[in-house]
Amino acid sequence: MRATVKDVARRAGVSPKTVSNVMNGIVPVSGPTRLRVEQAMAELDYVPNLSARGLRNGRSGVIGLALPDLATPFSAELAQSIVEVAHAQGFSVQIEETGSDPHREHELMTRARANLIDGLILNPVVLKESAVQVGVALPPVVLLGEVTQQLADRVFVDSFAAARDMTLALARPGRRRIAVLGVNRGRQSATAIQRAGGYEAALDMLGIPRDESLRISCDSWTPASAAEALAEYLDSNPVPDALFCFTDSMALGALNLLWKRGLRVPDDIAVAGFDDVIDGRFAVPSLTTVSFDKRAIATEALRLLTERMSDRSHGQRLVEIEYEIVERDSSRA
Amino acid sequence: MRATVKDVARRAGVSPKTVSNVMNGIVPVSGPTRLRVEQAMAELDYVPNLSARGLRNGRSGVIGLALPDLATPFSAELAQSIVEVAHAQGFSVQIEETGSDPHREHELMTRARANLIDGLILNPVVLKESAVQVGVALPPVVLLGEVTQQLADRVFVDSFAAARDMTLALARPGRRRIAVLGVNRGRQSATAIQRAGGYEAALDMLGIPRDESLRISCDSWTPASAAEALAEYLDSNPVPDALFCFTDSMALGALNLLWKRGLRVPDDIAVAGFDDVIDGRFAVPSLTTVSFDKRAIATEALRLLTERMSDRSHGQRLVEIEYEIVERDSSRA
DNA sequence: ACCTAAATTGTTTGCGCTAACAATTTTCTC
DNA sequence: GAGAAAATTGTTAGCGCAAACAATTTAGGT
Numbered sequence A, B: 001m002r003a004t005v006k007d008v009a010r011r012a013g014v015s016p017k018t019v020s021n022v023m024n025g026i027v028p029v030s031g032p033t034r035l036r037v038e039q040a041m042a043e044l045d046y047v048p049n050l051s052a053r054g055l056r057n058g059r060s061g062v063i064g065l066a067l068p069d070l071a072t073p074f075s076a077e078l079a080q081s082i083v084e085v086a087h088a089q090g091f092s093v094q095i096e097e098t099g100s101d102p103h104r105e106h107e108l109m110t111r112a113r114a115n116l117i118d119g120l121i122l123n124p125v126v127l128k129e130s131a132v133q134v135g136v137a138l139p140p141v142v143l144l145g146e147v148t149q150q151l152a153d154r155v156f157v158d159s160f161a162a163a164r165d166m167t168l169a170l171a172r173p174g175r176r177r178i179a180v181l182g183v184n185r186g187r188q189s190a191t192a193i194q195r196a197g198g199y200e201a202a203l204d205m206l207g208i209p210r211d212e213s214l215r216i217s218c219d220s221w222t223p224a225s226a227a228e229a230l231a232e233y234l235d236s237n238p239v240p241d242a243l244f245c246f247t248d249s250m251a252l253g254a255l256n257l258l259w260k261r262g263l264r265v266p267d268d269i270a271v272a273g274f275d276d277v278i279d280g281r282f283a284v285p286s287l288t289t290v291s292f293d294k295r296a297i298a299t300e301a302l303r304l305l306t307e308r309m310s311d312r313s314h315g316q317r318l319v320e321i322e323y324e325i326v327e328r329d330s331s332r333a
Numbered sequence C: 001a002c003c004t005a006a007a008t009t010g011t012t013t014g015c016g017c018t019a020a021c022a023a024t025t026t027t028c029t030c
Numbered sequence D: 001g002a003g004a005a006a007a008t009t010g011t012t013a014g015c016g017c018a019a020a021c022a023a024t025t026t027a028g029g030t
Helices: A005-012 A016-024 A031-044 A050-057 A073-088 A102-113 A159-170 A190-206 A223-236 A248-260 A294-310 B005-012 B016-024 B031-044 B050-057 B073-088 B102-113 B159-170 B190-206 B223-236 B248-260 B294-310
Strands: A062-067 A092-097 A119-122 A141-144 A153-157 A178-183 A215-217 A242-245 A270-272 A289-292 A318-321 A323-326 B062-067 B092-097 B119-122 B141-144 B153-157 B178-183 B215-217 B242-245 B270-272 B289-292 B318-321 B323-326
Touching: A005 A016, A005 A031, A016 A031, A050 B050, A062 A073, A062 A102, A073 A092, A073 A248, A073 A294, A073 B073, A073 B092, A092 A102, A092 B073, A102 A119, A119 A294, A141 A294, A153 A159, A153 A294, A159 A190, A159 A242, A159 A270, A159 A289, A159 A323, A178 A190, A178 A223, A178 A248, A215 A223, A223 A248, A242 A248, A248 A270, A289 A294, A294 A318, B005 B016, B005 B031, B016 B031, B062 B073, B062 B102, B073 B092, B073 B248, B073 B294, B092 B102, B102 B119, B119 B294, B141 B294, B153 B159, B153 B294, B159 B190, B159 B242, B159 B270, B159 B289, B159 B323, B178 B190, B178 B223, B178 B248, B215 B223, B223 B248, B242 B248, B248 B270, B289 B294, B294 B318
Parallel strands: A062 A092, A062 A119, A119 A141, A141 A153, A153 A318, A178 A215, A178 A242, A242 A270, B062 B092, B062 B119, B119 B141, B141 B153, B153 B318, B178 B215, B178 B242, B242 B270
Antiparallel strands: A092 B092, A289 A323, B289 B323
16 A cells, blocks of 8 residues: 555654645754654655645646647647646646547536646637637636637737748749648638738738639648648649748648659749748758747746636736748748 | 535535436436436536546546657657547546656656556656666556566567668668668667667678668757768768668658758668658658557557556566558669 | 743644445335 | 335545644743
């Protein structure tokens, strides 16, 4: 049987309270007593029961992180940052995959309210149907990414402006036929809407007429479906001058397909992505992208979350993360 | 204040036990009573407190997953599989990054023993110094990957054989100078040892003399340090006929560097990786690799873990996952 | 030395839940 | 319809911990 505070107390010849004091370190404990207790803990190989502590304190020390697709390099990099920042603050991270499913998002909120996690960092996708909307009693929650309405704290990159700037950067003399890859066929994700909007704003600024035939839809934002969508597109359309993919993952799929078709990047077609994922830097050719500091996202998200966990009173707050257009070989002249 | 079982019971006009019965569903509850209870739960917006349940049951329903580097696509894909399989069995997953640090591994074991997680899936790196070795009282744990000794349940791919087969596959008439990338300078990871061993076994089989100058060391298994290590290598060595990277991530870094140097893959040099990561399939050129079923790893790891959680008596068990050499454009003639 | 205040340590309760055990009601058998 | 068995539901204790409250020891001031 596992040792408990009581066992430690008995062995050290003190009361449970003293053992608790030694662990928490708030109430002072005299030198000799502390020593005896610590020795007893070591001898009994005592490990505190965190469930019990969680029940008693009402806080588990765990936060949830819910992302739409865990398999992407972007998720991996973001998760890493969040885990590291959280750990530095004494939190553990429970990861969840929503699969863009509002129902699953709702389930996670519930879990948070079930005290297993103290708060939730959530990247909602189809917000219209998201649990955040449905008026569920919200746990401390921080939203990641584009959210059109003010529903909870959130950390975001201005996707609209970034997509606009990227489109402007891609536009060069001779590059007027700029395609986008990632607009969704069915229900639009908030992110897709923002990025498509920015793209069109840039076209307007450039005086390039919008061309519906340059919007390539791709429901799943993976390399595989990007390659597939692009292949299908190229079968029945002329090669655009440039291709702006809504994520780096899609861009990698596109690069592979273009290479297979014998199209040279950037000579025949320039390519750009979004997220600045590590593998994009090492793509062939290296990928032009919208870069932003993922560690900053993690830091800010955790700051908002911990603040809200300790004090539920503030209104909803927004934190914007700066972005930067990083031009690499896939779009250089 | 949050509603508790007691509140629900009072409102439904039943006892707490009945409410518990309704939730657990083991002890039968009559139709009308169940209905009353369910309605009361809905009205009070009741959510069970999982900390309390965890304390009472001695199980939290959470398992830990500890990987050396969360930022890699491989980690992402594996984590996804594990999260999905775990979720299907009613478990949540807490992720942790060990950074190949034995001390951190030890900390995680402790956390497991602290009842916050019911079990741990751990990918140990430098096993010699790993906590698994130090004789810590082990929680239910399943090890992932190469482990030379029999210390706990584990799921693994035969890296030795896979590396051997890959080396054999790379060897073609005219390709005799086969380099490896990923041997470590300092303390060797178990994985590096296996893969290097398989590589050398293949050389022996082929009658190719071992050549120390074809072992390129690379301490961090990332694209960046792979590219750097390879760049340095090429500055003072002739171009090998083939390059076998110990992970796909490193291979991607290598591909990028080779491209920058104007070396053609596979004509000037064939390249291969290990892990069959999605981005490798879409690399330019698509990457030859050792493939294995990550979902199978997840399934088996969870099976071993849950079995051990329910019954601590079995001896240590091994599950081997099949691998396959997948030849893609980066090594095709 | 005596009293007061400060510093420690001790005693006990309850966080919310589940299940052992007990009590009650319903159903069945003849 | 009476008795027994089966099906429900109720009562209560305790999982391990932290802190409210109480008791004790120690230090400080005169």
